[in-house]
Amino acid sequence: MPFERILLRNVDVPNSEKIGTYLERGGYQALRKALQEYTPDELIEIVKASKLRGRGGAGFPAGLKWGFMPKGDVTKYVCVNTDEGEPGTFKDRLLVERDPHQVIEGTIIASYAVGAHRAFVYIRGEFFMGVKRWIKAIADAYDHGFLGKNILGSGFDLDLSVHRGAGAYICGEETAMLNSLEGKRGEPRLKPPFPAQVGLYGQPTLVHNVETLANVPHIVLRGPEWYASIGTEQSTGPKIFCISGHVKRRGNYELPLGTPLRKIIFEHAGGMRDDRPLKAVIPGGASTPVLTPEYLDITMDFESLAKAGSMLGTGAIIVLDESTCMVDVARRLTKFFAHESCGRCTPCRVGTQRMLEILNRIEYGQGQEGDIDLLLSLCEGIAGRTFCPMGDAAVNPTLSTIKHFRDEYEYHIKHKRCPAA
Amino acid sequence: MPEKPSRFRDPTKQSMLLTALYIAQEQYGYLSEEAMERTAARLGLTLKDVYSTASFYTMFRTQPLGKYVIQVCEGLSCFLVGGAERLVDYISRKLNIQPGQTTPDGLFTLQTVQCLASCGTSPTLKVNDELYEDMTPDKVDRLLDQLAGR
Ligand SMILES: Cc1cc2nc3c(=O)[nH]c(=O)nc-3n(C[C@H](O)[C@H](O)[C@H](O)COP(=O)(O)O)c2cc1C
Ligand code: FES
Numbered sequence: 001m002p003f004e005r006i007l008l009r010n011v012d013v014p015n016s017e018k019i020g021t022y023l024e025r026g027g028y029q030a031l032r033k034a035l036q037e038y039t040p041d042e043l044i045e046i047v048k049a050s051k052l053r054g055r056g057g058a059g060f061p062a063g064l065k066w067g068f069m070p071k072g073d074v075t076k077y078v079c080v081n082t083d084e085g086e087p088g089t090f091k092d093r094l095l096v097e098r099d100p101h102q103v104i105e106g107t108i109i110a111s112y113a114v115g116a117h118r119a120f121v122y123i124r125g126e127f128f129m130g131v132k133r134w135i136k137a138i139a140d141a142y143d144h145g146f147l148g149k150n151i152l153g154s155g156f157d158l159d160l161s162v163h164r165g166a167g168a169y170i171c172g173e174e175t176a177m178l179n180s181l182e183g184k185r186g187e188p189r190l191k192p193p194f195p196a197q198v199g200l201y202g203q204p205t206l207v208h209n210v211e212t213l214a215n216v217p218h219i220v221l222r223g224p225e226w227y228a229s230i231g232t233e234q235s236t237g238p239k240i241f242c243i244s245g246h247v248k249r250r251g252n253y254e255l256p257l258g259t260p261l262r263k264i265i266f267e268h269a270g271g272m273r274d275d276r277p278l279k280a281v282i283p284g285g286a287s288t289p290v291l292t293p294e295y296l297d298i299t300m301d302f303e304s305l306a307k308a309g310s311m312l313g314t315g316a317i318i319v320l321d322e323s324t325c326m327v328d329v330a331r332r333l334t335k336f337f338a339h340e341s342c343g344r345c346t347p348c349r350v351g352t353q354r355m356l357e358i359l360n361r362i363e364y365g366q367g368q369e370g371d372i373d374l375l376l377s378l379c380e381g382i383a384g385r386t387f388c389p390m391g392d393a394a395v396n397p398t399l400s401t402i403k404h405f406r407d408e409y410e411y412h413i414k415h416k417r418c419p420a421a
Numbered sequence: 422m423p424e425k426p427s428r429f430r431d432p433t434k435q436s437m438l439l440t441a442l443y444i445a446q447e448q449y450g451y452l453s454e455e456a457m458e459r460t461a462a463r464l465g466l467t468l469k470d471v472y473s474t475a476s477f478y479t480m481f482r483t484q485p486l487g488k489y490v491i492q493v494c495e496g497l498s499c500f501l502v503g504g505a506e507r508l509v510d511y512i513s514r515k516l517n518i519q520p521g522q523t524t525p526d527g528l529f530t531l532q533t534v535q536c537l538a539s540c541g542t543s544p545t546l547k548v549n550d551e552l553y554e555d556m557t558p559d560k561v562d563r564l565l566d567q568l569a570g571r
Contacts, residue, residue, distance in 0.1 A: 085538065088496075088497070088536070088540050089538060090539055125480045126547065127538070163439065164443065166442070166443070168477065169535065182435060183434075183438030185474055187477075242540065244501070244540035250543075286497065286536075316540070318501075318540075332500060336535055339535060342477075
């Protein structure tokens with residue numbers, strides 16, 4: 001039986017972005033239930049019991065994060081991370097463009113649970129349609145009494161507004177996003193303190209990814225037991241997998257966490273384009289280490305991918321067939337990180353540039369003896385030594401392609417050319 | 422209540438800076454010194470504050486660009502299906518400009534950008550605020566003709 005779509009249940013309905021459509025399809029009932037039947041603390045317990053984990057890349061337990069927010073009469077904020085920029089990822093844009101009310105409903109419930117009366121959407125500057133959809137949806141939510149003062153007669157107030165970024169991948173990192181919301185350069189802040197302690201304007205702040213928040217209304221409406229029954233023991237619920245690259249049917253597929261990679265590629269995505277053999281898979285977005293075909297039977301959940309030396313990341317699966325040059329893949333992804341380094345710390349700023357120079361020369365047949373070791377030592381000098389986690393991300397394409405495809409690097413250097421070119 | 426670091430004093434005005442810069446850019450076409458000075462004055466910030474923020478973000482431009490700014494995604498998922506530099510080269514030859522340049526009539530600027538979060542419908546490009554998916558040379562021809570008003 002095909003999996004019943006939960007997060008994407010509305011996206012193919014005509015006018016799915018409209019509040020009327022959302023209401024017709026049962027929207028905002030979870031909010032009513034949350035406000036009328038549960039105390040904020042009960043909601044935190046419900047989300048803990050659902051074992052929902054963050055969908056922004058790190059997989060941190062959402063209920064735990066809600067619980068970290070201080071109680072009592074302190075000014076607190078909630079931020080909705082719509083900065084989606086991890087190469088290969090295109091799920092948040094879909095959710096925001098086609099079903100913004102689902103995310104708004106989750107945001108209101110989260111704000112009520114942690115006691116925030118002000119929430120912000122931070123959206124990537126490039127998402128012009130998304131900005132328009134957010135603005136319209138928020139205005140309609142106000143008109144229906146789901147936002148503003150005394151929401152649905154509960155006495156709970158919440159204001160929500162949209163802030164548009166202006167082109168910087170690093171602003172997806174939560175503390176960089178807070179700086180950007182404050183009108184500053186989007187450079188990360190040192191953690192700790194974590195945003196739940198010292199966040200926006202120095203106040204406790206709950207930051208969530210769009211997809212994470214989209215899960216919340218369903219958890220409230222159908223209960224944490226139902227939710228936790230989907231997926232695996234440690235990775236519960238549905239996940240939107242973004243599939244791109246050399247498959248027949250690219251796109252977003254909502255499936256339970258723990259679905260085998262083979263099934264996603266060969267059943268849902270229709271198999272390899274032109275039926276060419278598969279060479280490698282990037283399982284969770286540009287910053288996750290590549291996997292080889294031996295890993296095809298892996299289940300797509302946080303724990304299995306960690307065990308395989310990679311990460312679930314954003315669930316963005318990039319499929320590569322045998323015609324792909326793995327040095328070129330590393331080079332392209334490193335170019336991304338070098339371009340997007342915020343420049344604040346030297347290992348990331350200079351290190352990624354040096355890596356790119358070396359990867360370029362290897363790819364173009366000018367690699368030198370010792371370049372592989374040089375790359376490895378650069379990676380060592382970057383990972384774990386940068387101000388924010390971007391440094392760890394930036395070395396993954398190179399480290400993992402050297403690990404699995406070292407012979408390709410050696411071929412380039414020895415024969416002074418790319419075998420694929 | 423945690424002690425507020427002093428840099429968080431009077432947060433609200435600076436929070437409007439990105440929005441204000443978008444408006445100034447729209448009015449002036451780009452962020453000239455005058456545009457940034459006026460933005461600073463409006464928000465009670467120094468020119469240094471404004472410049473510091475403006476220079477961080479790639480969508481703020483400090484020089485005039487063409488009427489249509491074509492931004493081609495050079496991401497991996499676009500490359501894998503025939504986009505990225507193949508599309509850039511095609512447009513480059515057609516308009517006779519390199520990435521980063523503007524046509525002499527001021528109509529088109531060509532740029533490359535990072536992943537546009539449309540990897541499932543790649544190759545992708547943007548023209549000003551509009552996103553174009555599943556691009557082919559044919560579709561590029563039609564798009565450019567249409568924009569040029571031919
Ligand atoms: C370099 C970098 C970029 C990130 N980009 C995003 C992003 O675009 N969207 C997102 O939701 N989280 C992103 N994150 C993760 C956020 O820092 C944060 O963990 C997340 O928004 C928390 O939400 P979650 O718990 O719902 O996943 C990024 C992290 C890093 C280190
Ligand atoms: S790689 Fe081009 S849209 Fe993602």
